Structure formats: structure tokens, C-alpha cells
Amino acid sequence: MSADRLKRPTIRDVAKEANVSVATISYVLNGKESISEETRDRVKAAIQKLDYVPDLNARGLSMKNSKLIGVVIPQTEPGSRLMLTNPFYSEIVSSIEYSARVNGYHLLITGTDADADYLKLAMERKLDGIVIIGMYPDQFYNELKKSRIPIVLVDSYCDDHYFHSVQINDRYGAYIGTKHLLENGHREIALLTGIIKEGGVIRKRYDGFADALREFGLPMRDDHVFEGVVDFDSGLELARRVAKSRIPFTAAFATADIVAIGAMKHFHSLGWKIPERMSVVGFDDLNISRYMDPALTTVHQDIYRKGSHAMEMILRSIQNPEEGKQELILPVSLVERDSVRRL
């Protein structure tokens, strides 16, 4: 099978076929002006005839690029699978892939194994840009910075001036989400959240939650916050803890829709009706959230725009490397659906 693996024609084969030099082929391929109409046609015919497809490896070697954009997303745990199963990540990846494809790039997706040399990937693959999604240890950013290639941070915070970033107003989002509950008369609100001290968006959303409470003159109380990882199961577990608490919660604000969805599941299994017994507000507005029963009231962010803007920043940065840090903050809004009750 490998024996009869047909050797692909190279640019030299095409050159021979068209009776010109390899340089001419290359120029035709790259749309250089200084080739006569006639030669151009002859070259194109030869390319057609031989089914010639340029080798991007070879091209990359000489052009020092790869037409490859790296996308780094978190793993469920070290040395484990990607968090693609979290709809937030898959939605954004699909959006990045689209923008990349349209612009002639391909996507290389990967996680970051703890033991991996972070830089290595960027270097060995000569990536043209990287989109980082999610939070990582400081060391990660420091190393990546050395690569000197365009990098945009999404839902990832790093003070360094080097990185581009596209964010949403996480703090404000959590603020309006929480405020919505407060305005509907809820006073005992559980916060279901990721690990706050890890910083990033979680921390900001926590702050927004606190902002809303403060505005209503309520104290931020530790026994109202329930921390865990950010996935369905964790939502379930956090809900369990909420239910077992002595506090008469009437509502929960989750810093991510998947956590809200997991929590709803547990409340339901307890026989607690939503929103009658328990109101729930999420954050992200995943596709799936609309399909929950009841449909989840949540803080909307435009995940697709997040992805496409990230890609645009990379492209700009490739075109114009001198240009400084680009930063974009997208708006958020509350989508009222059926998971909140007026007290």
C-alpha cells in the first residue's frame, strides 16, 4: 500500500511539463505580475494535468509560516481530555474555525499538559498565531510570550501588555444577573461558582455578584457562596450543598450556564419546582440553555463574536506586527426566560 503510494508531483515536475523553470511556477502560483499571459496559461495547464498541489510544509519552511492557528483550551484535568464537552468551548472553537477557514488558515486545537513545554508547540509548528481560551498558570503566559507570535486571550486574564484580548464585561454581567433576582424580591441568593481564587472571569463575576448585593444594601456572606469546578456534575453537587444548607435560599445565581443546568437537575430531583421553589439565573447563554425546562434566564454573551473577533485580531497582528495591543470588550445583556419567579 505504501509501496504504490503515488509520489506527488513537485514544482519541478510541473516545471518540466510546462517547459519553464521552477521559479516561474512559483511566481504563477503566487500571482506575480511579471509572467506573460501565455506562459501563465501553460503553467496552469500543467498544474491541472499533473494534479499538482503545493506542499505547505515546504512553503512554510521557506516562508517561515504555517498558515496554522493554535487554539488552546483547558482540559477537564491534567493529562486528560479537552473541555470541548463544555458547550461554551465548542461554540467558540466552531466560531474561530470558521473565521480561520475563510481566511485561509487551519486550526490546530490542543490542551496543555502540565508537563508540556508550553512554548514547544508554537515553536515546533511555527504557528502563525494562538488563541488562548481560559485561565492558566502564570508560567504559561510568560513562556508563550517568548514565542513573539500574535496571541489573543479569550476569557483569560494576564496583565502583560503583550497579549491581545477579547473579553466581555463579566463583572457587569454578573451584576445585572444578580440584580434581576434582587429586583424580583429575592434576598437569599446562593452563588454557584468556579474557584474564585483562580481569578479570571470567575473572580470578575464574583465581584459583580457582590456589587449587586451591595447596591441593595445586603452583605456578602461566605455561607452564600458555593464553589466547585465548572461543569454539569459540579452544578449538581453545588445544588446538593445549597439544598442541605440551613439558609432559606429562594434563588441561585450561577456563574456559568452549565453549572446552572446541573443545579436545576438536582433541584428537580429533589422535587423542587423551578422557578416556584427556586429561581435560577445562569451566565453565558449557551445554545442548550434555551432548551431547558424551564428555559434558563441567563446573562447573554455573544460567543460567536468572541471567536470571530479573536481571529480578526490575529489576522491584523499578522498583517501589521508593529501595531500595539488590541483589546475588545463585548457587551452582555440579560435574557429573561422562565427560571425566575417574582416573589
Place this chain on the structure above:
Amino acid sequence: MSADRLKRPTIRDVAKEANVSVATISYVLNGKESISEETRDRVKAAIQKLDYVPDLNARGLSMKNSKLIGVVIPQTEPGSRLMLTNPFYSEIVSSIEYSARVNGYHLLITGTDADADYLKLAMERKLDGIVIIGMYPDQFYNELKKSRIPIVLVDSYCDDHYFHSVQINDRYGAYIGTKHLLENGHREIALLTGIIKEGGVIRKRYDGFADALREFGLPMRDDHVFEGVVDFDSGLELARRVAKSRIPFTAAFATADIVAIGAMKHFHSLGWKIPERMSVVGFDDLNISRYMDPALTTVHQDIYRKGSHAMEMILRSIQNPEEGKQELILPVSLVERDSVRRL
């Protein structure tokens, strides 16, 4: 910024530093025996000192590989985003990525634009293997075959002997799913499905549905089948058509969980309780299905194994190209949850 872009050290720089030839560096890097302990150490020290990372482009050029596995998944529509938002696809991609990473490969994910030359990607990137997920036009398979690289089909059918494949028993799965409804006394069962004539898994599941009916002496009636695309919204729309039908349906069998989820949403919005008014069975057992209310009874398939086996087949085929077609059929089973009522 690009001006001060540090030139990466090449193998020749390392050679100079260690006072040996480039070949020696290469041999050390690739663990060849015939290098003395002492030289080996000297080379390693030089590599350390210079922060040398080999360039996979260059290596690929001479080795004729890329350490890249392509993953092709469907798009929501031509020239559009990837179906990654369908949890089935994201779950399987995350599983493939993991197996790939563990084995020193990276994943390049892409859709297939209608106008794209399918072969091009494989050729120009010198992919080491491709995993095809979902159904595509015949032309697609024919072209891809020419690439002569290992290809495994997942949820993708093609008679050609050339392709490896990992499947589940789709027909049997649909059979047990439907049978479960029949055994619970349901006789008017709506089939919510993808486009049957497109073949592939949809067709097989359709057949399994028919098998079960036949076993119970029931005819397969056209007015019981509702076709649409496979996504949440379509499920909703199909449910609308079911509800508007004159037939007193008591149950629906969906050939995909996302369709079932969309349908449940619509039934709920009609005030139809599930399973009291309408029983629903899905197919796939997505992560999310467990979190629905009620939890979805569905035909389980091991999506993770599907992905990891696909990757294993590619690796085997790379190691041993002479070996013939590999085929694997994974088992399915029914997971009973709360969306089916006994009549």
C-alpha cells in the same frame, strides 16, 4: 516587533555549539545508537543552552509526514460553521484529540466547504491520517481515497474497501429504543429523524425503527415519520409537526438526542408533560441528556471509545500500511431514565 523577532536556533547552531556535525545532532535527537555517551551529553547541553526546538515543518519535509491528524466534521450548512455545537461532535473530537496528543500527534480540525477540493487539505498539509465524521457526498470519498493515507470513517458509510471504520450497531440501537416504547404499550410512535435518503446512520436507525414495528406486527406508516436536519431547532420543529398531526401519538423516537431535546422543549411549551402526555426516547446518550428534565431515556453509545478507537486505527495503519481494512463495531445499550411512561 517582527524586526526583533528572535531567530530561532537551528540544528546547525547547535552543531556549532557542541562542536559536532548536524548529522550528529539529528542522530541524538532521534535516539540513534551510534553516538557515544560523551558526545550525546555535549549535544544535549548545547540544546539546553540554546533553547533549541526542532522545526516540525522541516522535519516533515524530509520525512514526508506531519504528525498531524485531520478531523473532518460536518458544517451546519455549506460555507458555514462547524457542527461542533452538536455535543456529539464535540465529545468525539475531544476524545480523538486526547488519543492523538498522547501519541505525539496534533489535531487539525476542519469542515468541508462544498467548493473546496477535498483532497487538497490532505495533500497540502501532508496529513498522516484523517478521521471523517458524518456523511458526505460520494465524490468526497472518491477523492479522498486518492490521497492514499490512512482514513477512518466514523458514522460515515462508504462501501469502499479502502477506508477503515468504527461504527456502532445503529440499526440494532434504534430497534431496542423503539422496542422499549412498544413494550411499554405505545403503538402510535412518531419517528423524529434526519433525512433518510441521505443514508448513513440515519438510514440504519430508520431501519431499526421499522424492525421493531414489524416485530410487533405494526406497519411502517409514512405519516409517522418526521424528517428534518439534526439539531435542536429541528427537533423543535418536528415536534410542532407531530403535535399538529391528526394521529394520537403517545410517544416519539428520535434518531438523535439533540432532536429529542428540541422536541421535548416544544412539547413542554405546549403544556404536554413528559412522559405523561408524551414519551420520548433518544439516541446517542449525550452528556447533557442526563441533565434534562425529565432525564432522557436513550440508546447509549460510547462516544469516547468511538474516538479513541478511530485514532488507534490510524496509528496502526501508519505503523503497518500493508495491513488491510480495519473495522470495529461497538455495542449499544438502552439507558432507561424518566422520559418513557408505561401505558
Place this chain on the structure above:
DNA sequence: GATTGTAGATTAACCGGTTAAGTTCCCGAG
């Protein structure tokens, strides 16, 4: 008729690795 200019093509070096073939050098056997 000599000079200059230019459109259209070619030459050859280069990108950064791999590897077959060749070179040294040293040791043990005949």
C-alpha cells in the same frame, strides 16, 4: 549603430531538518 530600458524568464542559494554513504580511528585476529 550603440546605448538603455524593461518585460519575461532563469539561476542558484536558502529554509531546517534527515540519512545513505563515506571516513577515521582503534582493536583484535591471522
Place this chain on the structure above:
DNA sequence: CTCGGGAACTTAACCGGTTAATCTACAATC
């Protein structure tokens, strides 16, 4: 003392593109 053989390296060609520099006609200008 000579020769064979293997261990440890080196040489140099090659992978398949790009591109600066160079060449060649041929037309225009003086």
C-alpha cells in the same frame, strides 16, 4: 605487520518550496 571490522562521526545530497540576483531579447531612444 597487515588486514578486517566495527564504533563514532562527518559529508553532502535531498525534501519541495521561495526569491534575490541575473540574464536575455527586443524595442525605444539618441
